[in-house]
Amino acid sequence: MTDDDRIAAELAEQAGRRLLELRADGGAPDDLRKAGDRLSHDFLAAELAARRPGDAVLSEEGRDDPARLSASRVWIVDPLDGTREFGEPGRSDWAVHVALWERGSLTAGAVALPAQGQVLSTCAPPVRPAAAQGGPGARRDLRVVVSRTRPPAFLDRLSDFADVTLVPLGSAGAKAAAVLRGEADAYIHAGGQYEWDSAAPVAVALAAGLHASRIDGSDLAYNRPDPVLPDILICPAALAGPLIDAIGAAGATRPA
Numbered sequence: 001m002t003d004d005d006r007i008a009a010e011l012a013e014q015a016g017r018r019l020l021e022l023r024a025d026g027g028a029p030d031d032l033r034k035a036g037d038r039l040s041h042d043f044l045a046a047e048l049a050a051r052r053p054g055d056a057v058l059s060e061e062g063r064d065d066p067a068r069l070s071a072s073r074v075w076i077v078d079p080l081d082g083t084r085e086f087g088e089p090g091r092s093d094w095a096v097h098v099a100l101w102e103r104g105s106l107t108a109g110a111v112a113l114p115a116q117g118q119v120l121s122t123c124a125p126p127v128r129p130a131a132a133q134g135g136p137g138a139r140r141d142l143r144v145v146v147s148r149t150r151p152p153a154f155l156d157r158l159s160d161f162a163d164v165t166l167v168p169l170g171s172a173g174a175k176a177a178a179v180l181r182g183e184a185d186a187y188i189h190a191g192g193q194y195e196w197d198s199a200a201p202v203a204v205a206l207a208a209g210l211h212a213s214r215i216d217g218s219d220l221a222y223n224r225p226d227p228v229l230p231d232i233l234i235c236p237a238a239l240a241g242p243l244i245d246a247i248g249a250a251g252a253t254r255p256a
Contacts, residue, residue, distance in 0.1 A: 040079030110200060217233075
C-alpha cells in the first residue's frame with residue numbers, strides 16, 4: 001500500500017460520510033442531488049489541493065483545466081456517481097470515486113459505497129469468491145450488471161453464449177462492486193460514460209485481478225483531451241476472452 005492508495009481510500013470514505021449526513025437531512029430530490037454533487041466535489045478538491053498540491057485534478061463537477069494533459073499525475077474523481085440514485089430514498093447504489101492516473105496508468109483508486117458501509121480500494125484489493133471466478137467452457141447462466149436507464153441493446157443477442165440475466169444498478173462503482181463481490185459475472189456498458197465514471201472502479205478491479213477493458217477488448221485510456229469513455233467490460237480474467245468474442249459475434253460495435 002502506498003500513500004496514494006491510502007489517500008484515495010480515505011478521501012472517498014470521508015466524502016461518502018458527508019454525503020450520508022446530507023442525505024439524512026432530507027430535502028427535495030433534485031435539490032439533494034445538486035447539493036451532494038457540490039458538497040463532495042468541494043471537499044475532494046480542497047483535500048487534494050492540500051495533500052497533493054502538485055497534482056492535477058479531473059472532476060465531473062469541476063472546470064476541466066487543460067494543464068492536466070501535460071501533468072504526470074492526475075486525480076480522476078466522480079464526487080457522486082449515481083446522482084439519480086442518491087436522490088431516491090432507500091437506494092444504496094451510489095458511490096464516490098477517487099482514482100490516480102500516473103504517466104499512462106491508473107495506480108491508485110477507491111470506490112466508496114457509503115449507503116452500503118463499504119470502501120473498495122487498491123489499499124487492500126477485494127478478493128472475489130473462488131466459486132464465482134467464472135471461465136470458459138459449457139454454456140452457463142450469466143448475471144450481467146447494467147445501467148438502469150441504458151442497458152446495451154446487444155446483450156439480448158448473447159443467447160448462443162449464455163442465458164443472460166440483466167441486473168440493473170445505478171453507479172458504475174456499485175456495478176463493479178457487484179462483480180468484485182461475486183454477485184454478478186460481468187459489468188457491461190456501452191453508449192455513454194466519461195473517464196470519472198470508470199477510473200476508480202477499473203483501478204480497483206485491476207488490482208483485484210479482474211479484467212477491465214473496452215467491450216472489444218482494447219485498453220481503457222485515461223487523461224485524454226476528450227474525457228468521453230463510452231463503454232466498458234469488467235469480469236473475471238478467465239471469462240474475458242469468451243465474453244469479448246460473444247459480444248463481437250452479437251454485432252456490438254465499440255462506440256467512438
